[in-house]
Amino acid sequence: MTxxxxxxxxxxxxxxxxxxxxxxxxxxxxxxxxxxxxxxFGTSDYGGxxxxxxxxxxxxVGAGAGLLGSLALAAIxxxxxxxxxxxxFLPWLDGAVLMLLLTGVWILMSPGAAAVSYExxxxxxxxxxxxxxxxxYFLSGILYITYLFAPESVVGRMGTSTAWVAVYLGGSALLxxxxxxxxxxxxxxxxxxxxxxxxxxxxxxxxSIVYLCLERxxxxxxLGSFVMPMICGGIFFxxxxxxxxxxxxxxxxPALQSYWMKIHVPLNFVGYGAFGVACGAGLxxxxxxxxxxxxxxxxxxxxMPTLEQTDDxxxxxxxxxxxxxxxxxxxxxAWAAEAWGGYWSxxxxxxxxxxxxxxxxAFLHVRISHGWRGRPLALWAVAGFVVTLFCFVxxxxxxxxxxxxxxx
Amino acid sequence: xxxxxxxxxxxxxxxxxxxxxxxxxxxxxxxxxxxxVLKQSQEMSGYYEQFGALWFWVINVLGLFDMYHxxxxxxxxxxLTMSLSVCLWRxxxxxxxxxxxxxxxxxxxxxxxxxxxxxxxxNLAVADGVEKSKELLKDWTLNVQEHKGRxxxxxxxxxxxxxxxxxxxxxxxxxxxxxxxxxxxGFRGNLAVPEGGVGDTISFLKGGASATHQLPFEVRCNxxxxxxxxxxxxxxxxxNLTIIDDGKEVLTQDIIVNEPLEYKGVRLYQASFGDxxxxxxLKFYHLDGSGRIEDVPAKVYGTLGDGSGLNIEVxxxxxxxxxxxxxxxxAKEFIDIGPAVEYVLRGPGxxxxxxxxxxxxxxxxxxDRNMGHFFMISFSGQERDYQSFPIGFDLTSPEEWALFxxxxxxxxxPIQPGKTDQDxxxxxxxxxxxxxxxxxxxxxxxxxxxxxxxxxxxxRDVPWPFLVLLDDxxxxxxxxxQATNDPGMNTVWIGSTIxxxxxxxxxxxxxxxxxxxxxxxxKGAEVTFAGVCNRGHMGFDQEFSRLRASxxxxxxxxxxxxxxxxxx
Numbered sequence: 001m002t003x004x005x006x007x008x009x010x011x012x013x014x015x016x017x018x019x020x021x022x023x024x025x026x027x028x029x030x031x032x033x034x035x036x037x038x039x040x041f042g043t044s045d046y047g048g049x050x051x052x053x054x055x056x057x058x059x060x061v062g063a064g065a066g067l068l069g070s071l072a073l074a075a076i077x078x079x080x081x082x083x084x085x086x087x088x089f090l091p092w093l094d095g096a097v098l099m100l101l102l103t104g105v106w107i108l109m110s111p112g113a114a115a116v117s118y119e120x121x122x123x124x125x126x127x128x129x130x131x132x133x134x135x136x137y138f139l140s141g142i143l144y145i146t147y148l149f150a151p152e153s154v155v156g157r158m159g160t161s162t163a164w165v166a167v168y169l170g171g172s173a174l175l176x177x178x179x180x181x182x183x184x185x186x187x188x189x190x191x192x193x194x195x196x197x198x199x200x201x202x203x204x205x206x207x208s209i210v211y212l213c214l215e216r217x218x219x220x221x222x223l224g225s226f227v228m229p230m231i232c233g234g235i236f237f238x239x240x241x242x243x244x245x246x247x248x249x250x251x252x253x254p255a256l257q258s259y260w261m262k263i264h265v266p267l268n269f270v271g272y273g274a275f276g277v278a279c280g281a282g283l284x285x286x287x288x289x290x291x292x293x294x295x296x297x298x299x300x301x302x303x304m305p306t307l308e309q310t311d312d313x314x315x316x317x318x319x320x321x322x323x324x325x326x327x328x329x330x331x332x333x334a335w336a337a338e339a340w341g342g343y344w345s346x347x348x349x350x351x352x353x354x355x356x357x358x359x360x361x362a363f364l365h366v367r368i369s370h371g372w373r374g375r376p377l378a379l380w381a382v383a384g385f386v387v388t389l390f391c392f393v394x395x396x397x398x399x400x401x402x403x404x405x406x407x408x
Numbered sequence: 409x410x411x412x413x414x415x416x417x418x419x420x421x422x423x424x425x426x427x428x429x430x431x432x433x434x435x436x437x438x439x440x441x442x443x444x445v446l447k448q449s450q451e452m453s454g455y456y457e458q459f460g461a462l463w464f465w466v467i468n469v470l471g472l473f474d475m476y477h478x479x480x481x482x483x484x485x486x487x488l489t490m491s492l493s494v495c496l497w498r499x500x501x502x503x504x505x506x507x508x509x510x511x512x513x514x515x516x517x518x519x520x521x522x523x524x525x526x527x528x529x530x531n532l533a534v535a536d537g538v539e540k541s542k543e544l545l546k547d548w549t550l551n552v553q554e555h556k557g558r559x560x561x562x563x564x565x566x567x568x569x570x571x572x573x574x575x576x577x578x579x580x581x582x583x584x585x586x587x588x589x590x591x592x593x594g595f596r597g598n599l600a601v602p603e604g605g606v607g608d609t610i611s612f613l614k615g616g617a618s619a620t621h622q623l624p625f626e627v628r629c630n631x632x633x634x635x636x637x638x639x640x641x642x643x644x645x646x647x648n649l650t651i652i653d654d655g656k657e658v659l660t661q662d663i664i665v666n667e668p669l670e671y672k673g674v675r676l677y678q679a680s681f682g683d684x685x686x687x688x689x690l691k692f693y694h695l696d697g698s699g700r701i702e703d704v705p706a707k708v709y710g711t712l713g714d715g716s717g718l719n720i721e722v723x724x725x726x727x728x729x730x731x732x733x734x735x736x737x738x739a740k741e742f743i744d745i746g747p748a749v750e751y752v753l754r755g756p757g758x759x760x761x762x763x764x765x766x767x768x769x770x771x772x773x774x775x776d777r778n779m780g781h782f783f784m785i786s787f788s789g790q791e792r793d794y795q796s797f798p799i800g801f802d803l804t805s806p807e808e809w810a811l812f813x814x815x816x817x818x819x820x821x822p823i824q825p826g827k828t829d830q831d832x833x834x835x836x837x838x839x840x841x842x843x844x845x846x847x848x849x850x851x852x853x854x855x856x857x858x859x860x861x862x863x864x865x866x867x868r869d870v871p872w873p874f875l876v877l878l879d880d881x882x883x884x885x886x887x888x889x890q891a892t893n894d895p896g897m898n899t900v901w902i903g904s905t906i907x908x909x910x911x912x913x914x915x916x917x918x919x920x921x922x923x924x925x926x927x928x929x930x931k932g933a934e935v936t937f938a939g940v941c942n943r944g945h946m947g948f949d950q951e952f953s954r955l956r957a958s959x960x961x962x963x964x965x966x967x968x969x970x971x972x973x974x975x976x
Binding site: 338358 | 427429430433434436437440441443444448476587596637638639641642643644645664665667668677678679734739740741742890891892894897900901904907908911915916943944945946947950
């Protein structure tokens, strides 16, 4: 298995670097450009096969132009093919393509429009994919915890792979749900970020991606032993939501019928997810510190990053989340300015977003300007996430306001 | 003059101190929480009821009922602004100086303090080493200087990172200024315009009291529509508005939620809607045995009295009432049960009772059976206590109404001697049947009997002498518009853009500085390689290790000297 993995990895590297990667990158860019042009300037009254033809035409021309252009460029200036930008974005684009392909597979497997209706959603396929995602998250959580006790064995890598599988299941389940919402009724169709259940699935995926990136970059697998169980805890809440009928596809209330929803909500969850990972890192710090204080020489310690490294991990997670959260809040304000008549209304959700922003802003101040390190910041990261969770779920449960469509 | 400056100096220092900034951030965060827990800008009487006299006074003095506009909250923001300004004023010049400083020379002591450091003996001449290093660091901004026989290479990445400090903090100032301009020179308020009506005055809350503002034009609402999904959820609220400026119709446009219209810098938003006093035709079914049905014209929000002290205040008209009639876990079944009128009954010695009266009888979904009219009634007058109140027969059917009245009248007659209650009941119903139907009796007598019987039992407990049903209506909506003008908004967007770019710059492009200090030695040269990064050590650890590895390959290193000095 290891040999196969190595071979696969080697194969992957060879098609990801050099001209092949460069050409693929520009093919994607061309495809995206072509489809964007169609989206913004095309008329919407083709319908059916004509729309498909348009999609193929614009997407194909864009992708072809990207491919040929990049190949030509690589031939003329071979040095250009070693593009850093391409290398940086290629894994994300490849991942997105894989996610779309997976969604396509689900669409082929799902029972089709005749079997489901708004009134009866019991045969929808996306909840099944979500359930599979739950299973993989639980598996991953168990594997990551086992990893702490057996850092050299294969369980760690298995934990990482199952986490990636869960991410792909979650992401594709959401894309499938998007498709299904249109399948039920084009009038109802909307991006799957409109209620608590949907955003929970999104949160799991984003938090995992943030974590997995940190893991890959800093080889910090022990962090997963804290992040994945946190996600598993969240899953219980998601299951409870489904039990209460919140898992159903519902049409959008007028306030949510805006393109801003697609931008504002996911970006917010980059913030929430990253702050969750920071909390996990904080817990890891506190845990290791406790072990060290007790004079433990446990093997556990060898599996974990040092206190100093963990402290850095907290910081990295926060700086991934903070700009995203700032931008998300600002875009939320822009949406509010368009929908409610003012960019800021001191609505409970807005106010709590501000509180979260202030809490992490203060965190960054004490760390950067005052040189605080270690335990207080670990505690801060944990407390900050409690505040974040209240902003995310608590406000909807306990306070009323303009964001009440996310209520329970 | 000097003395005054001397006194102000400590204050000035304190204002710009970071500690203070953190305290303000935390205090602001905690203060903001209060306003989310305590509902803001509600009716004062409601607060009084909720908190009692003493607490009401305390909370009111602190301005907590509208705390985001209270003097102390504004004061906090002003304090934050001042602190930010002083902080910028004090720190910016030094930072800019530091950014512009290009000297490459670093003294031995400073070099020793650097954590990421490596010392090598090279089998190369200084000049070769410098050349190769420059080649390797071609992505970096390089600055080479010779000083006292040694060659210093300084390489920078993210040199301007420190400007992000200035950008981020200045951007928050800009946002605050934009906000202030909006509060001072803008307005934001609501106006309700009935269909066909014209409005030009918005109202809003200012310091707990209501205030108004005249718009520079008039708005006419030509039409208001609501579109529903099959499940009864609202799908779209749409107002067709005409702007009348100086008596001339200048603009006619539809607005929906998320798509406001803009005229003369004022934006008009679809914010709410309601009934503008629709015309109703109500039917009073008198329960005094006379069988009298009275047509009464009414208006939503109007009050009807009959002189006896009992009065009815009509509160709302709901034309669509979609309910899900499926069992839990089954496929949903949405049915519109028809228009309803809502009213409150008040009378001497009577708790106000809230009633929703549906104008159509309820038809059983399984067998299409007419289950008769029903009401939703809250005897406590609380929204949460509504309960279903089925009458049992169809009030709009003249026969059933007549049968009910005849039965009730017969039942009220004295019981003939020797007869049981049950007999009396039966006789009364039989007589009523004869009275109403004569020889042409319907097929469903037993079922009809049960329903009429049930209605009699139910209505016996009703403490008012009539039933009120909605007969016909002519609905008029008003559209609830929000009108805003915010001259500070673009400033806020500019500040926001700078903020986000500044944050990304601040965090993702840390300032990394490398030094290579070459000095000639017996065999060739000695070089110290050192690097610092202003934030994010783990990332720099990796970058430094990579560079060190590259140098090891490129520079001809004397193996003896390689591990002389180990990095920490």
